[in-house]
Amino acid sequence: MSSQAFSPVHPNAATSDVNITIDTFVAKLKRRQVQGSYAIALETLQLLMRFISAARWNHVNELIEQIRDLGNKLEKAHPTAFSCGNVVRRILAVLRDEIEEVSMSTTVTSTTVAEPLISSMFNLLQKPEQPHQNGKNSSSMRTKTDYRQVAIQGIKDLIDEIKNIDEGIQQIAIDLIHDHEILLTPTPDSKTVLKFLITARERSNRTFTVLVTEGFPNNTKNAHEFAKKLAQHNIETLVVPDSAVFALMSRVGKVIIGTKAVFVNGGTISSNSGVSSVCECAREFRTPVFAVAGLYKLSPLYPFDVEKFVEFGGSQRTLPRMDPRKRLDTVNQITDYVPPENIDIYITNVGGFNPSFIYRIAWDNYKQADVHLDKKKV
Amino acid sequence: MSEFNITETYLRFLEEDTEMTMPIAAIEALVTLLRIKTPETAAEMINTIKSSTEELIKSIPNSVSLRAGCDIFMRFVLRNLHLYGDWENCKQHLIENGQLFVSRAKKSRNKIAEIGVDFISDDDIILVHGYSRAVFSLLNHAANKFIRFRCVVTESRPSKQGNQLYSLLEQKGIPVTLIVDSAVGAVIDKVDKVFVGAEGVAESGGIINLVGTYSVGVLAHNARKPFYVVTESHKFVRMFPLSSDDLPMAGPPLDFTRRTDDVEDALRGPTIDYTAQEYITALITDLGVLTPSAVSEELIKMWYD
């Protein structure tokens, strides 16, 4: 669906068409057929583009509600595909910014987004809000077309951003490693890490050794492919079993991890199990851990209940089939949560940040009102 | 007019409304001051506020919390003067809306409860040190949402605020147990998370609170238990203490002078302490869940916006 979704869809296209597309995408998400946050983000954006092109609304708030509904639907379909909700929120933020701007310039206080996003402690003494007049009717026709444009432009910009994320990250990250350094990466499925390492080798001509953990049982294939690719690019590569991390950590200069989602508290969900143990080891040895994350991985959620965010897989990957009467319980963790205290720095395409500062980057890109897409606005 | 005593007013506010926090009482006291004194010029108003603030801070031994209220008030007045120049309007607004601030402050507690309820899940054992209205409102809210959790409340000497919290929770039907302060280390492993309130939140994100908070914080950190501070954002204060003995206190932290033979009376020492930000997992405030470093940002925004 990737290519045709890009082609501008006529606004008058039947909404049922879009609904079908949405339903198929939801089904795909439910069956976990779209893999990787990169692909999910892009597909979501393309879907959103079609959706907005076909959407009809009287007031921009209706559009926002519609997008929220869609986002909620997608999130429900795959609660741990964070990039999906993230991009939806990003587009919502673009729209809300536009609304604010419009309301500022036209002095018509049609602000239904009443309070500032982070209401400051100052609010305490602020004057009570003025009951605002409704300037809906006057500007509805004009805004309608405007906002569609704004949203679609926002989507296009975001697609561009997501596609060019590695560039920005590499620029910063390369300066963080020195010659002959030993690096360890427990997330061999991260394309960002792979590209970064290859660029560091080829463009900056640094020599370094990369240790790759196997990520057994769910990611071993990726790990082996990752190692092979690195070796083919003339990077000294060592494949190590997951159990040997502690033994080798004393020799490691830096740990690089890829991320699946980054939360406002600076914690991260990685797409490979065992990463939290690796980062804990690194913390124990005072080895710096740096995480690479595209901006779209940033999520405005707070990991209150980590277990809700961590995914678990079937037992067939941890244990061979056995006598059903003597069954064993088993755990197969697919993703892993790394708490902020075990990460030293985040490298994003907009710069490097301390985990404790991530909340600010999040609020730069999202609106507080959109954190919970499932909550109806009061 | 000269009979107006800022300290008395402040204390009266606190007495009249047990739900009122110290910073709000301070703000209310200052509003009352403006109402009574009715300064003629902007400069006079500023001077009146300044001197009264100083007086208030001096007269109250534990001034951290009210200092936050005074700070906000002062800043608000200054900002309105500088930015908008309509000090009359500002004064008018302040005098007229005294009650509004109080209700807003109370509302912010509800908001905290709303935000913080996600931190409590079924089967949690929560340790609470000291009695904080914000913490109680959060626990109360969680109980109303039918979350099944248990509480361990410290006695919180010397103020014995723990007893108060204990009976409140008991009434609410929340399973609760009271322990002596010195037992925290013994039970910390069995506890899932720690909630404390704060009298003031310093620039660094560390908190100033009832004595013992620091000990609890260190123990929780050592046991790797999350340590949450539940507080209203109007308690953020432009202070940056380095340690507990860096706090404004009535007397020296350790007093070796001999007074009486009565042991109970001889019990002296600090009543507040400072818990540095590295022991704090997150601050649950009406502005949302903040990392300690976000506090600094709030304060910077307030003073330099």
Next chain:
Amino acid sequence: MSESEAKSGPTTLSSKAKQAATAATGAAANGEKKLTNKELKELKKQEKAAKRAAMKQANGMSIEQQQQQAQMKKEKKQSQREQQQKREQKLKNASKKKQNERSVKKSTLFGHLETTEERRATILALTSAVSSPKTSRITAAGLMIPVVASALSGSNVLTASSLTPMGSSTASAPAAAVPASATAPTIAPSTVLSAASTSTSTNTSTAIQQEISSSSASDVAKTLASISLEAGEFSVIPGISSVIPTVLEQSFDSSSLVSSVKELLLNKDLIHPSILLLTSHLAHYKIVGSIPRCIAMLEVFQIVIKDYQTPKGTTLSRNLTSYLSHQIDLLKKARPLSVTMGNAIRWLKQEISLIDPSTPDKAAKKDLCEKIGQFAKEKIELADQLIIDNASTQIENSTTIVTYGSSKVLAELLLHNAISLRKDIKVIVVDSRPLFEGRKMAETLRNAGVNVMYALITSLDTIFNMDVDYVFLGAHSILSNGFLYSRAGTAMLAMTAKRRNIPVLVCCESLKFSQRVQLDSVTFNELADPNDLVNIDYENPVERRGNKGALLKQFIKERRSEKKKLDLENKPKGNKTGSKNGSVEENKDTSNEGDSNDKNILDGWQELPSLNIVNVLYDLTPPEYIKKVITEFGALPPSSVPVILREYKGSA
């Protein structure tokens, strides 16, 4: 085989043969010369063959057997020839490439440690030295003809069934006529040796021996052709030569290794067959765990001592120690000795030295065997009992216990508590790739009805989010500075537990205490076979795939490329058989490669110079992660290890 022996070899041969041999060394390079030399050799060979046939007939061998043997020798010779060619090729490629290849095998971090391949090469050299021609199908470890391999139930090559006859046949071999029987078994090692040191004088002698052994070869072209035939139909023809893949061969680049191999070869006759059997078991991880390894070793020592005969002119107390040392040298080549084994050996040697020289051998031997039995009982069985009793007090009703991998004493402890004491315990067994020892542990416990959960080390976060009361760990050894030396992954588990304030307890017999000190896991460790990590079924990762085929595959691949080269060489000569077989082979090649290629992504990792696989077996857990160590002396802090070592060394 020592160099001196090798040198003395040629002197017994006629000068003609010497010439022939020198020529043969350059055979592959110079075809024409070969032919003339060949004729000379032929004569010599036929003569020898006749002699041998006669001899064998005298020994009661049927003609068929002889033929079979001859066939085997032929094959052997072919493989050697082939290797020689390879060697020459390698020489051409200069040392630069060699160095590259070396770095393939040794990773940057663990260059100081002996690799499995080095150990394998040694064992291989040795086994082929010890084995008689009859059983020479025994080849490189992991290198076995599939037909035979499937026939044998065992997973690997040097199985019991194949080793025992080998041992016995060596024992009976000396009866055979000197020149014939002596040359045959030594061929393989000399090949290996010469592979390593192409420049040394052994080269010529080896070549000669090779020529001698290839009794029935009639013509070079034919031989070469049949090589390709055999290489291709490897899986069809049973009984094959001693073949060493170049990977292993390269291991002999280091001179120290070569000398150690020579040392071993020199004493090969001293080696007891049961030691060989044990060596193979150890090398293939059939016996794992430091306690089972130690018990197995002690049992074998009992047999060895029983069979031991004091040579004339010396006494048992003097000679037995050195005799045992030879056995131990071999054992070391299987895997580095475990600390328990080392401690037991030290104790045994001390016991031997204490024997009064006047004691009759028989009595002394009996006494020693009894003492060994007693030692095992005291130090292991009774110690385990004490440990279990002590640790059981720690386990209350409804506790959750996390353990890692497999440990004999832990399994007993948990079973004792769950079954005999009827405590309601929950056990979480954490496991890791590639050995999956925990599976065995989990199954044992599960089958006994214990509430077990199984998880992999990557899921540590989830496991410790459950209500865990204790972590119980087994040990390989506890070092004198309090560090726990145990299966790789233990340290990570202990660290995670410690960071969550969950007490970590180690159950460990004092036999495992070591005098050694060590600071990190890199300086001293054991490297297991990297190929263990290569083989994996990505779709179904739980099915453990052995690396049986890894070396075989490697070998076949080498053979294939070799064969192709040979085919090219042969074709101009118009040899029909060669080309015919070649074409048949070609087809097989493609079909074979088709199904084997896509299986493991890392297959052929040896060819990527910058790719390495590290499979370390152990890691070090710092003492600060360990709450207590439960031994037969009671529960101790890890810092008390040196105290025990000092106080009780006498009794140990």
